Amino acid sequence: SLVRREDYSAPAYWIRSVDLTFDLDPQKTLVINRMEVERNPDLPMQPLRLDGEDINLTRVLVNGESISFRVEGAQLVLDGLPDGRFTLELRNTCAPAKNTQLSGLYTSGGGFFTQCEAQGFRRITYFLDRPDVMAVYTVTLKADAKAYPVLLSNGNLVEQAELDGGKHCAKWHDPFPKPSYLFALVAADLVMREQKIRSRSGKDHLLQVYVRAGDLDKTEHAMNSLIASVAWEEARFGLSLDLERFMIVAVSDFNMGAMENKGLNIFNTKFVLASAATATDFDFAHVESVVGHEYFHNWTGNRVTCRDWFQLSLKEGLTVFRDQEFSMDMAGAASARAVQRIQDVRLLRQVQFSEDAGPMAHPVRPDQYQAIDNFYTATVYEKGAEVVRMMHTLVGRDGFAAGMKRYFERHDGQAVTCDDFAQAIADANPGSALAGRLDAFKRWYAQAGTPQLAASGRYDAESRRYTLELTQRGLPTPGQPDKQPWVIPVAIGLVAADDGRALPLQLEGEPAAGGTDRVLVLDQPSAAFTFVGVESEPVPSLLRGFSSPVVLDAALTDAQLLVLLAHDQDAFNRWEAGQQLALRRLLAAARRPDDGTPVLDEPFVAAMHSLLRDPSLDAAFKELALTLPTETYVGERLGAEIDPQRVHAVREAARLQLAQALRDDWVWAYEHHQPAGGYSPDAHSAGQRALANLALAMLVLDATGSGDTVWPGRAYQRFKDAGNMTDRFGALSALVNAHAELAVPALERFHALFKGEALVIDKWFALQAGASEPVGEHAGRVFTRAKALLQHADFSLRNPNRARSVLAALFLNNPAAFHRRDAAGYVFWAERVCEVDAINPQLASRLARALDRWRALAEPYRSAAREAIARVAAKPELSEDTREIVTRALQD
Numbered sequence: 001s002l003v004r005r006e007d008y009s010a011p012a013y014w015i016r017s018v019d020l021t022f023d024l025d026p027q028k029t030l031v032i033n034r035m036e037v038e039r040n041p042d043l044p045m046q047p048l049r050l051d052g053e054d055i056n057l058t059r060v061l062v063n064g065e066s067i068s069f070r071v072e073g074a075q076l077v078l079d080g081l082p083d084g085r086f087t088l089e090l091r092n093t094c095a096p097a098k099n100t101q102l103s104g105l106y107t108s109g110g111g112f113f114t115q116c117e118a119q120g121f122r123r124i125t126y127f128l129d130r131p132d133v134m135a136v137y138t139v140t141l142k143a144d145a146k147a148y149p150v151l152l153s154n155g156n157l158v159e160q161a162e163l164d165g166g167k168h169c170a171k172w173h174d175p176f177p178k179p180s181y182l183f184a185l186v187a188a189d190l191v192m193r194e195q196k197i198r199s200r201s202g203k204d205h206l207l208q209v210y211v212r213a214g215d216l217d218k219t220e221h222a223m224n225s226l227i228a229s230v231a232w233e234e235a236r237f238g239l240s241l242d243l244e245r246f247m248i249v250a251v252s253d254f255n256m257g258a259m260e261n262k263g264l265n266i267f268n269t270k271f272v273l274a275s276a277a278t279a280t281d282f283d284f285a286h287v288e289s290v291v292g293h294e295y296f297h298n299w300t301g302n303r304v305t306c307r308d309w310f311q312l313s314l315k316e317g318l319t320v321f322r323d324q325e326f327s328m329d330m331a332g333a334a335s336a337r338a339v340q341r342i343q344d345v346r347l348l349r350q351v352q353f354s355e356d357a358g359p360m361a362h363p364v365r366p367d368q369y370q371a372i373d374n375f376y377t378a379t380v381y382e383k384g385a386e387v388v389r390m391m392h393t394l395v396g397r398d399g400f401a402a403g404m405k406r407y408f409e410r411h412d413g414q415a416v417t418c419d420d421f422a423q424a425i426a427d428a429n430p431g432s433a434l435a436g437r438l439d440a441f442k443r444w445y446a447q448a449g450t451p452q453l454a455a456s457g458r459y460d461a462e463s464r465r466y467t468l469e470l471t472q473r474g475l476p477t478p479g480q481p482d483k484q485p486w487v488i489p490v491a492i493g494l495v496a497a498d499d500g501r502a503l504p505l506q507l508e509g510e511p512a513a514g515g516t517d518r519v520l521v522l523d524q525p526s527a528a529f530t531f532v533g534v535e536s537e538p539v540p541s542l543l544r545g546f547s548s549p550v551v552l553d554a555a556l557t558d559a560q561l562l563v564l565l566a567h568d569q570d571a572f573n574r575w576e577a578g579q580q581l582a583l584r585r586l587l588a589a590a591r592r593p594d595d596g597t598p599v600l601d602e603p604f605v606a607a608m609h610s611l612l613r614d615p616s617l618d619a620a621f622k623e624l625a626l627t628l629p630t631e632t633y634v635g636e637r638l639g640a641e642i643d644p645q646r647v648h649a650v651r652e653a654a655r656l657q658l659a660q661a662l663r664d665d666w667v668w669a670y671e672h673h674q675p676a677g678g679y680s681p682d683a684h685s686a687g688q689r690a691l692a693n694l695a696l697a698m699l700v701l702d703a704t705g706s707g708d709t710v711w712p713g714r715a716y717q718r719f720k721d722a723g724n725m726t727d728r729f730g731a732l733s734a735l736v737n738a739h740a741e742l743a744v745p746a747l748e749r750f751h752a753l754f755k756g757e758a759l760v761i762d763k764w765f766a767l768q769a770g771a772s773e774p775v776g777e778h779a780g781r782v783f784t785r786a787k788a789l790l791q792h793a794d795f796s797l798r799n800p801n802r803a804r805s806v807l808a809a810l811f812l813n814n815p816a817a818f819h820r821r822d823a824a825g826y827v828f829w830a831e832r833v834c835e836v837d838a839i840n841p842q843l844a845s846r847l848a849r850a851l852d853r854w855r856a857l858a859e860p861y862r863s864a865a866r867e868a869i870a871r872v873a874a875k876p877e878l879s880e881d882t883r884e885i886v887t888r889a890l891q892d
């Protein structure tokens, strides 16, 4: 059923405290739930309606007396309740071992774990399962002592005891009132690494990371990341840890990345476990950022939470912004910060921009939903973070810190809205560019779709004036045909066209400022900005650091883009200029019939050559700059009539061209970027490895084209001898993507080597399902292999990481293997979505989104995709999650 933001009303009752007792049994767990309830005197007297799902209710007592009750659909309805405060005691059972949805209380690897956000708590017991109802929790866990030696819940451990029959129990108390979505429990056989720290406030804290026996040697990085998170948040925002004990628990069956339960974060193993032998540099970086993300939620999410789920970005957008800043600060040098920013923007464009252009387009603060789990999206998270970043840009770093301070002064302990956050930032910065146009700025929360920004410049040599005209336009999205202008911060510099120097910026009519960098604010459909005293013809460097989440058309010539690529003082825009040049060529080739014309031309290749050899640039930056835009992004920029096979063929041809034309440079890059000494995941070493691995991939690609065996042989050798997973997997990928013969023994060897390491086996599956589909003779090989992987003894649809390792890799990350002219990819998709839906609706609805953009496809893809979606939609027993996705996809 549809839930609307405008229908919000305060709850008719409050639950002030809750005392939960669990008698844990995989088949039948008994839950005793004692609540102190109070009627909300602001509302008329009405029945108490508690949410519940898949649980069996056995008893209801009010103030110790049994009363009559009724169950209406998914709600327990209680009438005739006392007017003041009363105790409500419920007893119910649930079946954790049968909970394949992994929402609520479930079993994994022989232990018990919970996931309650957004609405999992109602699958444990009846409750007012909404974030504005905050209670103090006391939790008693009883379980078999041998099978479940570790018993954890939120807050502080207050009691522990041995019980009869080989059981034991533990009692936990969390002094902070919290919404039910932040409740957690764990009962399992785990080992732990711990560390005492003293925070700036002078208080001592105990940090713990719990994992399965055998994984302890992979927890050092997570612990270091947690310690760094605590220190960073104190230094940057003056916020300290408010708990004596902070725990992280890793679980291998988990729908999402991790969960910020108060004092007891539960993580997908993927974002905790990391060792040099089993995890790549990317994995190390993700562990750091997810540990940071969940830790930062303790303030932005837990101390101040969301009034309702439409406000999800209040905590997620803000916390993503904070984890992005954390990663940037950890990376250190300015150039490393730019690398981090480029990676974040790539993700935003690839995932969020397509979301904004398709049937699931929704505002950062959505207006309606059927299944809230479908709205844990790139829009709410990543675009939401961009909205916070724009506020940061408009009020400045110190102004933003003051705004955060105001936010906590006003709202600590409350459940609030996105409006409350924006108001606090604006109120703390009364004279700022934000405060002056707050209402218009907040359209970023309300309007879906990516704004289209066009820029054109005119230089008058005689008057030495440069006029820049900016125009914005919004495209229609479902339910929002017309848009009002957004407030768009445009960070800008002017680069001299002749020698690339930074020109001073002086806006007409403003007192002399003297900088070479500033932020213009576009808050009208269009506006002109005139700079005076511009001594030579400039190239505008716009949207520096990607200052707003918009699509920019700066109408620059190739020559102008080459100036920016070579000289822009803003590293992000330097990268962007290269991407624009590449994109132009890929789009042009994709639009013309395949007539054998090379995709890339001499000037572009020469520019890439200089960039690769430029001694002033970081290896990490070079790797990003030499990587062509993804097929998904190229498809999006085509706009309509996307032929995924054509896009793939074009991009592969361009890659081969770069491999061949820069062969000597790749040899040089490979040989000169091998960090010495032991493995360290720091940004500098990781950048060197990234470039060396790209070089190796290019060398193997070139060799396969020319029949040379030297580089494939070297890649195989490196695969065997590598001292860390980044290099081993880099070499393996190079073979799997370009050398079918050597890939076979390499994959076999890799599997044998890492048989017992689930996360590494996930990589093994994902690499094959995500491999580059051959163009020509062997086309279809990757798709066939991906299908066959489902029959592999190690494959399972029940474990989300494993299911995604093949299905998400194929459906979401491998357009050429998935979108086939014979529709076999779509048929396979429809079958798997239905199959997974019966097990785990949240997982299925994510996979279902692979065909969101079917309308933009060319024929024959479009009709075949539509038919496949309709086939899924025709299933009567579909979950609400998947139903919502396919229904929206088919709506006009």
Ligand code: ARG
Binding pocket: 117, 118, 255, 256, 258, 259, 260, 293, 294, 316, 373, 376, 842
């Ligand atoms: N709050 C968690 C995070 O961002 C994500 C939980 C999402 N869970 C879900 N079922 N949608 O860190």
Ligand code: ZN
Binding pocket: 293, 297, 315, 316, 319
């Ligand atoms: Zn989050």
